[in-house]
Amino acid sequence: MARYNSEQCRICRREGQKLFLKGDRCYSDKCSVTRRNYAPGQHGQKRTKLSEYGTQLREKQKTRSFYGVGEKQFRGYFEMASSKKGMTGENLLKILESRLDNVVYRLGFGVSRPQSRMLVTHGNIEVNGRKVDIASYLVKPGDVIAIREIRKDNPIVKENVNNGAKRPVPAWLEVNPETLSGKVIRVVSREEIDLPVEEHLIVELYSK
Numbered sequence: 001m002a003r004y005n006s007e008q009c010r011i012c013r014r015e016g017q018k019l020f021l022k023g024d025r026c027y028s029d030k031c032s033v034t035r036r037n038y039a040p041g042q043h044g045q046k047r048t049k050l051s052e053y054g055t056q057l058r059e060k061q062k063t064r065s066f067y068g069v070g071e072k073q074f075r076g077y078f079e080m081a082s083s084k085k086g087m088t089g090e091n092l093l094k095i096l097e098s099r100l101d102n103v104v105y106r107l108g109f110g111v112s113r114p115q116s117r118m119l120v121t122h123g124n125i126e127v128n129g130r131k132v133d134i135a136s137y138l139v140k141p142g143d144v145i146a147i148r149e150i151r152k153d154n155p156i157v158k159e160n161v162n163n164g165a166k167r168p169v170p171a172w173l174e175v176n177p178e179t180l181s182g183k184v185i186r187v188v189s190r191e192e193i194d195l196p197v198e199e200h201l202i203v204e205l206y207s208k
Helices: 008-015 023-027 052-067 071-082 088-097 100-106 113-121 155-162 199-206
Strands: 125-127 144-147 173-176 181-184
Touching: 052 071, 052 088, 052 199, 071 088, 071 199, 088 100, 088 199, 100 113, 100 125, 100 144, 113 155
Parallel strands: none
Antiparallel strands: 125 144, 144 181, 173 181
16 A cells, blocks of 8 residues: 655644654654644645635545555545444544554554554564554454564563553553553544544545
8 A cells, every 4th residue: 555655744734733643753842733833835834725625635634644544445444434334424433443553552552653553564463362464454342452472572662651641541442561462442432532533524525
């Protein structure tokens, strides 16, 4: 899958808010959104009024950037959400939250979603005792996510867990810092997803 490999801070500036793609840097004065709160590029400081379509598109792009998902995969998640009972927008966010890289991030093993994706793809994570190196793997209630035994000396993970107070673990997950493991207690509720996303705009965009 194609992935944006340029400076990640440009993505946040384009969306006009922090997407927390750089971990601790996003909480510091070095954050690009704090220092230059306007879009990148020659015309970035010009104020432009978005059309209805533009507003919907930006919301979709912002959500994709939060979770680091490509367009084709994001569309597939939307179709999956549409086939489920309930509100499509909420279903979409719940599916995105259940991605393994996001769960690793929520458990505090990774300082950002990109770093958590790296931990997964580099073979550091196991689910229910089996190695899983697919970041898009969807977890379900009852699944146990852990750092593999041969990787528990990973200094990145240990530092992140020790500094976990900056980002509390959500109630739908539980974590054991001693064993570097966590468990999915239940499906996340919409109220527990703390991202500034207006999912109804995404539904309107794909419904055109």
